[in-house]
Amino acid sequence: MSLKEITNMDLKYILVGGKGGVGKTSVASALGIALAELGKRVLIISTDPAHSVSDSFDMDFSSGEITKVKGVVGDLFALEINPSAAGEEISKAIGQPMDSDQFSQFSAIPGLGELQKGLGEDLKSIPPPGMDEALSFAKILEYAEDEVYDTVILDTAPTGHTLRLLNIPEFLDSFLGRMLKMKTFLSNAMTMMKSLFGGSQEKDRTVETLEAMKEKVLVARDKLMDEEKTQFIKVLIPTMMSVFETERLAEELDQHLISHRFTVVNQINPANDICSYCMNRHKEHLKNIEYIKSAFPDTIITEIEALDREIRGLDMLQVFKEKLL
Numbered sequence: 001m002s003l004k005e006i007t008n009m010d011l012k013y014i015l016v017g018g019k020g021g022v023g024k025t026s027v028a029s030a031l032g033i034a035l036a037e038l039g040k041r042v043l044i045i046s047t048d049p050a051h052s053v054s055d056s057f058d059m060d061f062s063s064g065e066i067t068k069v070k071g072v073v074g075d076l077f078a079l080e081i082n083p084s085a086a087g088e089e090i091s092k093a094i095g096q097p098m099d100s101d102q103f104s105q106f107s108a109i110p111g112l113g114e115l116q117k118g119l120g121e122d123l124k125s126i127p128p129p130g131m132d133e134a135l136s137f138a139k140i141l142e143y144a145e146d147e148v149y150d151t152v153i154l155d156t157a158p159t160g161h162t163l164r165l166l167n168i169p170e171f172l173d174s175f176l177g178r179m180l181k182m183k184t185f186l187s188n189a190m191t192m193m194k195s196l197f198g199g200s201q202e203k204d205r206t207v208e209t210l211e212a213m214k215e216k217v218l219v220a221r222d223k224l225m226d227e228e229k230t231q232f233i234k235v236l237i238p239t240m241m242s243v244f245e246t247e248r249l250a251e252e253l254d255q256h257l258i259s260h261r262f263t264v265v266n267q268i269n270p271a272n273d274i275c276s277y278c279m280n281r282h283k284e285h286l287k288n289i290e291y292i293k294s295a296f297p298d299t300i301i302t303e304i305e306a307l308d309r310e311i312r313g314l315d316m317l318q319v320f321k322e323k324l325l
């Protein structure tokens with residue numbers, strides 16, 4: 001069995017993750033090609049500011065727009081999101097949050113102190129920490145909900161960021177919930193002030209926008225937890241450092257109820273009788289692969305050798321794809 005099994009599933013989201021430099025982008029790109037060749041309409045999304053999907057295909061997808069991947073049989077599209085640009089866009093959509101000076105203008109309003117306490121950290125720094133990932137996640141939702149694509153492949157950033165990404169549905173749910181509370185409170189207060197002092201009564205749409213975002217986040221969370229719709233591919237290399245990190249990742253995925261039935265062990269040193277360094281590495285890798293099999297007994301493990309060239313451009317991605325499937 002190999003990663004070929006994943007092409008037989010009717011998945012909506014495929015997340016590819018693992019330690020830095022193990023081959024996540026190569027796997028995401030090659031799998032994208034494979035699925036497109038099978039007749040699926042596929043979108044690869046990356047939030048890596050280093051534009052690695054562009055580098056992998058040796059093409060330019062950095063425009064921030066969905067771009068068709070040329071030279072691939074079928075419908076493969078790529079999108080590289082710049083997290084800070086996405087952040088600005090969404091901040092604009094939810095309106096300019098209040099800073100504490102603006103807040104103090106309302107200090108006479110009963111209950112405001114409580115509310116401010118409740119909002120706590122969120123108000124001290126807007127956007128709060130983690131907002132980058134949160135906003136790129138929201139951006140991902142926008143495309144993932146789109147029925148235009150059969151499968152959306154997300155090439156994630158190295159493990160630490162992926163773990164933050166997994167916490168985003170909860171984070172956004174609670175953040176948006178608190179923003180909603182604040183917005184509702186303030187718009188009630190504003191209405192009261194306006195009726196006292198006169199002024200225009202135009203309707204503020206922010207509450208509706210926030211509610212819609214919250215709903216979207218909850219729908220996406222359900223999809224992420226549905227193993228028939230979402231699979232997370234763990235990519236690692238056969239070193240114990242990479243194995244330990246992947247074990248922690250697997251634990252976190254389990255906690256978040258995200259199914260990860262596939263494991264790719266990449267960059268295995270091939271045997272080489274005339275190079276003692278290569279042979280030692282090879283033996284060490286084989287030993288570690290045995291450990292990997294025991295650590296992830298219920299997953300489909302695909303083993304891939306270190307190729308003699310970098311995986312860059314369509315020809316090399318085709319070679320890598322054949323090995324992967």
Ligand SMILES: Nc1ncnc2c1ncn2[C@@H]1O[C@H](COP(=O)(O)OP(=O)(O)OP(=O)(O)O)[C@@H](O)[C@H]1O
Pocket residue numbers: 019020021022023024025026027048052157158266267268304305306307308309310311312
């Ligand atoms: N099996 C392999 N044989 C040879 N080179 C490989 C193999 N797998 C990956 N590479 C090369 O290793 C480098 C890292 O691969 P890739 O960019 O796919 O990793 P990544 O996990 O996405 O990295 P990052 O954490 O920086 O996003 C690239 O230059 C890629 O071409």
Ligand SMILES: [Mg+2]
Pocket residue numbers: 024025026048052155
């Ligand atoms: Mg990458």
